[in-house]
Amino acid sequence: MNDIVIKTSGLTKSYKHTKALDDFTISLESNKIYGLLGRNGAGKTTFLNLLTSGIFANSGNIEIFGENAVESEAVLSKVCYMPEKNMFMPKMKVKEILATTAEFYDSFDKDYAEKLCKKFSLSKNKRYNELSRGYESIVRIVIGLASRSPLTIFDEPVLGLDAAVREMFYKELLEDFMENPRTIIISTHLIEESADIFNDIIIIKNGKLISQTSTEELKESMFYCSGRADIVDKALSGYNIIHTESVGSVKVCAVHQKLSPAELKTLRDANLDISPIPVQKLFIYFTDNNMEA
Amino acid sequence: MKLDFNNDKSIYLQIAESIEDDILKNAMEEESQIPSTNQIALIFSINPATAGKGINILVDEGILYKKRGIGMFVKEGAREIIMQKRKGSFFDHYIVSLIEEAKKIGISKEELVSMITEGGNNHE
Amino acid sequence: MNRLTKCLKFELKKSTMGMLYYGAIFIGISALITLFIGTGVSSDSGDHYASSMSFFMPFSIFLFISVMLTYSYHYNYLLMLGNSRKNIMLSQIMSYTIISIGTAIVVRLLEFGMELLYTNLHYQYTNILNFVYKTNLSLFSTILWYFALFSFICFFSLFLGTLRYKFGRMFSRIFWVAFALSWIVVPFIISKLNSHINFDLLLKHLFGIGYKNGIYLATGNFLIIAALFGIIAYFIGIKQEQIVPEKQQ
Numbered sequence: 001m002n003d004i005v006i007k008t009s010g011l012t013k014s015y016k017h018t019k020a021l022d023d024f025t026i027s028l029e030s031n032k033i034y035g036l037l038g039r040n041g042a043g044k045t046t047f048l049n050l051l052t053s054g055i056f057a058n059s060g061n062i063e064i065f066g067e068n069a070v071e072s073e074a075v076l077s078k079v080c081y082m083p084e085k086n087m088f089m090p091k092m093k094v095k096e097i098l099a100t101t102a103e104f105y106d107s108f109d110k111d112y113a114e115k116l117c118k119k120f121s122l123s124k125n126k127r128y129n130e131l132s133r134g135y136e137s138i139v140r141i142v143i144g145l146a147s148r149s150p151l152t153i154f155d156e157p158v159l160g161l162d163a164a165v166r167e168m169f170y171k172e173l174l175e176d177f178m179e180n181p182r183t184i185i186i187s188t189h190l191i192e193e194s195a196d197i198f199n200d201i202i203i204i205k206n207g208k209l210i211s212q213t214s215t216e217e218l219k220e221s222m223f224y225c226s227g228r229a230d231i232v233d234k235a236l237s238g239y240n241i242i243h244t245e246s247v248g249s250v251k252v253c254a255v256h257q258k259l260s261p262a263e264l265k266t267l268r269d270a271n272l273d274i275s276p277i278p279v280q281k282l283f284i285y286f287t288d289n290n291m292e293a
Numbered sequence: 294m295k296l297d298f299n300n301d302k303s304i305y306l307q308i309a310e311s312i313e314d315d316i317l318k319n320a321m322e323e324e325s326q327i328p329s330t331n332q333i334a335l336i337f338s339i340n341p342a343t344a345g346k347g348i349n350i351l352v353d354e355g356i357l358y359k360k361r362g363i364g365m366f367v368k369e370g371a372r373e374i375i376m377q378k379r380k381g382s383f384f385d386h387y388i389v390s391l392i393e394e395a396k397k398i399g400i401s402k403e404e405l406v407s408m409i410t411e412g413g414n415n416h417e
Numbered sequence: 418m419n420r421l422t423k424c425l426k427f428e429l430k431k432s433t434m435g436m437l438y439y440g441a442i443f444i445g446i447s448a449l450i451t452l453f454i455g456t457g458v459s460s461d462s463g464d465h466y467a468s469s470m471s472f473f474m475p476f477s478i479f480l481f482i483s484v485m486l487t488y489s490y491h492y493n494y495l496l497m498l499g500n501s502r503k504n505i506m507l508s509q510i511m512s513y514t515i516i517s518i519g520t521a522i523v524v525r526l527l528e529f530g531m532e533l534l535y536t537n538l539h540y541q542y543t544n545i546l547n548f549v550y551k552t553n554l555s556l557f558s559t560i561l562w563y564f565a566l567f568s569f570i571c572f573f574s575l576f577l578g579t580l581r582y583k584f585g586r587m588f589s590r591i592f593w594v595a596f597a598l599s600w601i602v603v604p605f606i607i608s609k610l611n612s613h614i615n616f617d618l619l620l621k622h623l624f625g626i627g628y629k630n631g632i633y634l635a636t637g638n639f640l641i642i643a644a645l646f647g648i649i650a651y652f653i654g655i656k657q658e659q660i661v662p663e664k665q666q
Binding site for chain 1: 339
Binding site: 049052053054055056071072073076077078079080081083085086087088089090100101103104105 | 420423427431490491493494496497498499500501502503504658659661
């Protein structure tokens, strides 16, 4: 059983007339890789900024490592947050960025950072403002991984990177995570390719927490059911249908219901086709504004 | 060992089945060591918990066992266990859908039986 | 090394390196220019006086602009490294105090060098402070005076930096408009209020002119004003929510 590393309760952040985060209560266990998913503007970055005292909540508590996390250096010195927006000093050379991070984070592994720079072909003599968008992301990846902080947070870590480099990142992340267990949160919109590296997936919609489950549970929570429209309607009555498409007399429904093997067999016996829903679509259905969680 | 990410079956189940297949084929022999959870996780770029879940299923069924400090091993008698298990679900997994498909495209019971006999002869 | 010290080390390194790179070039050029202008100034007796403003002015301008403009970069970067706002603001206050002392000493040394140069060139040279306070001042008192003025400039600039961070583009616009207008508006206001407030007297009090040991009075006044701006900046900074300016993104 893992410890609770992050615990928030009733976390709320309001701006003028909108609530960027609404009564957000969540518990995260240590030594897991969490995926933080949500549409643009759903509140992912707001949540991460609140966790790291970048911004302040209107109400609610934040506990990290069992302590109040707000403006606590004891906590924040053990949290490495690589934000999406650029907070680096433009004229700083990469090697200086690494050295400064090592100064402020006791757990920073310089040799590992060196190894990562070589692996991702990051030139240490370049100034930050001389880097391309992709290499700006690589700097964050290198620092985030080499920090080995007990809580490491990446906000959109693979922006601007091609598929091969993204794959390198996921593999490197997994390998180092297994060798040096720690809590990692990754906020991303690239669900399809990253879903399987997560232990748990957290879905935010309109500032609210609408789902926190393992990747498998999420995948198993919904399925497509298709067949002749009248048969589909009859067989699925009483189930939670969240999306429907009709082509002629054929109907396809996305069903948000965990069924037993026997129940599924009943559907198959009725000449209906049961198939899984791709993770990307799962996410879209979950965060569609029409759907009730 | 293989993994099909587009398959509807959960990844941890696929891992379990994949290891079972390798044991049946003797690619993994009884009392031999299999890749660790971490190694499997790394090969397929999946979370080690998922890999571990698949392995734990096989441990629970007596197909694998853990040697402390060394790793996961194939238990003696694993092949037999797997064969029995698969025989049990053979009917539901293969026969039922075979008959359904045959019905769908109009193959009679007699045609089906002769096809199976022919297929069996070719395979030997 | 505790975190406050780490922040301080970072602040000092960044600020002094910045001064070395840009300050050297900028100051060198403007010093040369003012020198040549200065040598043209002659007093009633026909002696040529060199102005000791040739180093003080460029350093002042440089400090004023750089402290204000670099504030957001230092603040955001130190915040990203997991530092509390209290430590960030304290380290800035400490670092700019040290830089004010250091700059005061450097400027005095440069002026000392100038004095030697002028004497060798057979120009009359007097430190402008001697001129203002009408007495020969000790090295210590002039360094102190420079320290006080540089502190005032740094902390006023720091205060403006916190406002600029808070209000972003709007601040820049208001600042430049106000700066341009002030050349007209301020003299106008002064002339209007001159009947009620004796600005001459106010300035004399501030700079300690006409007082015995007036230079120390000026030093004290400017240090107090600097401290006030420093305190205001501190309280703005520790409550500030993080903003990443668009041009930095």
